[in-house]
Each structure stands twice: as C-alpha cells, then as structure tokens.
Amino acid sequence: MEKKKLEHVAIIMDGNGRWAKAKRLPRIMGHHAGVRAVERTVRAAKELGIPYVSLYAFSTENWKRSQSEVxxxxxxxxxxxxxxxxxxxKEECRVRFAGDLDALPDDIVQILREVEERTKIYAERQLIICLNYGGRKEILDAINKITAQNIKVPITEEILRANLYLPDVPDPDLIIRTSGELRLSNFWLWQSSYSEYYFTGQYWPDFDKASLEEAAKDYYERERRYGKA
Incomplete structure (x- = not known):
C-alpha cells in the first residue's frame, strides 16, 4: 500500500450560512465564524506538518448571491x-491567490498583491486562497494564454499545466468538503484528477484541529493506486 505524504490539503469551506441560520444569526456572522475556522485550520496544518493548504473562499458563481452578502x-x-x-x-507563511483577481474591486486587488509580495520570501509553508475562482475558467484561461503564445506543437499536459494560475503548486492529495454536500463545485478541476475526497457533515465554522486530524487519518488509511492494479 502506498503511503504518500499528505503535502497539500484543499478545502471547500461550506456551511457558513446554514451554521448562522441554525443559530438564528445573520448570514454574515457565519462568514465571520468561518474566518476563525480558517485560522484554526492553518495553525493545525502547521502542527501536522502539511506544507500546502488551499481554501475555496469565493467562486465565480458566488456573485449570484445577494448584493448585501457579496x-x-x-x-x-x-x-x-x-x-x-x-x-x-510572523508565522512565515507564504500567501498566494488563485482566480480571476482582476475582476475583484481594485482596492482588494491592491491588498492581495501586497500580501503576496510581503510573504513571497517564505518557502516552507503556503496558504493558497481561491478568490473569484472557477475550475472551468482556469482551464479556459490557460487555453487562451497558450493560444496567444501562438504555440505550433500539439498541446501537452505539461504545456497546459504551465499556464494554470499556480503551476508550481502540487496537486491536492486530499480535498475536504464540509456541510455534507457531495460535489466538487468547480474547484481544482484539473488538479484534482487523482485527489482523495473526504466529506463531513460538519459546518465549516465548527471545523477544528480534531476535524483535520480525522480527515488526515482517513487519508492515510487509503491505498492510492494512480490507475495501477
């Protein structure tokens, strides 16, 4: 049985609104509670020796939510x-962003670029935040970049990967989705070809170190064959 080290954990942070509704709170309070869960999870990943964490924070479809929530x-x-x-x-964590950032408000883009610039010196740990991200759009953007380069040779996986948003980031070993939903929702479509999936009914604001440890334990109990018998 292959025991591949858990290097990259990707998380679809779902259930903030339902968490708030269950507590009779405004939806935005669920998102604030979700931020606290992010902090717990990033610290837990460090303690567990997981160098890459990616978070699905805002999808290309999330613009369809109410104006007040957006x-x-x-x-x-x-x-x-x-x-x-x-x-x-202080934590020496490099922060990077994936998605169509230019479609975000200008002041937010400026803040994101500053965060990337200030943290780029750190190499051991990376936090990837997916903002205005969609897996289909990422692939289409990569194809359009390749087309603009006027490449004449057949397009290979290596060429397409080199034109993705963050081509140097390893594919996620484990994708976690909270809140009980059983779908990928347009997240890391290219990169997730051989990822393991872990679904939990827990709402994202309740996710903590014990939750991450349980998901990691489940991962290490699986056999990863990568198409082999």
Missing amino acids: AGLMGLFRYYMRSKLAELC
Whole structure:
C-alpha cells in the first residue's frame, strides 16, 4: 500500500450560512465564524506538518448571491488581509491567490498583491486562497494564454499545466468538503484528477484541529493506486 505524504490539503469551506441560520444569526456572522475556522485550520496544518493548504473562499458563481452578502464578503476579505498580514509574516507563511483577481474591486486587488509580495520570501509553508475562482475558467484561461503564445506543437499536459494560475503548486492529495454536500463545485478541476475526497457533515465554522486530524487519518488509511492494479 502506498503511503504518500499528505503535502497539500484543499478545502471547500461550506456551511457558513446554514451554521448562522441554525443559530438564528445573520448570514454574515457565519462568514465571520468561518474566518476563525480558517485560522484554526492553518495553525493545525502547521502542527501536522502539511506544507500546502488551499481554501475555496469565493467562486465565480458566488456573485449570484445577494448584493448585501457579496458586499459583506468583500469587506471581510479587506479586513482579514489587512489585519492578519503581520501575523502571517510572523508565522512565515507564504500567501498566494488563485482566480480571476482582476475582476475583484481594485482596492482588494491592491491588498492581495501586497500580501503576496510581503510573504513571497517564505518557502516552507503556503496558504493558497481561491478568490473569484472557477475550475472551468482556469482551464479556459490557460487555453487562451497558450493560444496567444501562438504555440505550433500539439498541446501537452505539461504545456497546459504551465499556464494554470499556480503551476508550481502540487496537486491536492486530499480535498475536504464540509456541510455534507457531495460535489466538487468547480474547484481544482484539473488538479484534482487523482485527489482523495473526504466529506463531513460538519459546518465549516465548527471545523477544528480534531476535524483535520480525522480527515488526515482517513487519508492515510487509503491505498492510492494512480490507475495501477
């Protein structure tokens, strides 16, 4: 049985709104609680020796939510990135963003670029935040980049990968989805070809170190064949 080290954990953070509804709170309070779960999970990943964590924070489809919720989320991104930059630097964690960032408000893009610039010196740990991200759009963007380069040779997997948003980031070994939903929702479509999946009924705001440990334990109990018999 192959015991591949758990190098990259990707998380679809689902259930903030339902968590808030169950507690009779506004939806935005669920997102604030979700931010605290992010902090717990990033610390837990460090303690468990997981060097890459990617989080599905805002999809290309999330613009369809109410204007008030979208505005609240954008405000949360602004606050969190500004207030936590010093802490991320202290933790020596490189922060990177994947998605169509240019479609975000200009001031948020400026903040994100500053966070990337300030943390790029750190190599051992990376936090990838997927904002305005969609797996289909990433693949289409890669194809359009290749087309613009006027490449004449047949397109290989290596060429396509080189034109993805973050081609140097290893594919996720484990994709976790909270809240009990059993779908990928357009997340890391190219990169997840051989990922393992772990679904939990727990809402994202309740996710903690014990939750991550349980998912990691489940991962290490599986046999990864990569198409082999």
